Amino acid sequence: MPWWVGLIIGVVCLAVGFVVGFFVIKNVFQKQLEKNPPINRDMIRAMFRQMGRKPSERDITRVLEEMNKYR
Numbered sequence: 001m002p003w004w005v006g007l008i009i010g011v012v013c014l015a016v017g018f019v020v021g022f023f024v025i026k027n028v029f030q031k032q033l034e035k036n037p038p039i040n041r042d043m044i045r046a047m048f049r050q051m052g053r054k055p056s057e058r059d060i061t062r063v064l065e066e067m068n069k070y071r
Helices: 003-035 041-050 057-069
Strands: none
Touching (some): 041 057
16 A cells, blocks of 8 residues: 555544544533533522522622633
8 A cells, every 4th residue: 555545544534533523522512511501690699599698789790700700
């Protein structure tokens, strides 16, 4: 087998691997987001209510800013 045929087969296999890997990772990432959705304002309000506090918009904004700072 000539060397260029081996090179072409290797490049094709690498390209197919990248495409398959992309779709597998995309699927896994979407499943993780469904199981663990990002935190939004409603979730923070519920958390404050569970702690027995009535949150103000300032409290909610402060918590969101702190969480986004460490992302």
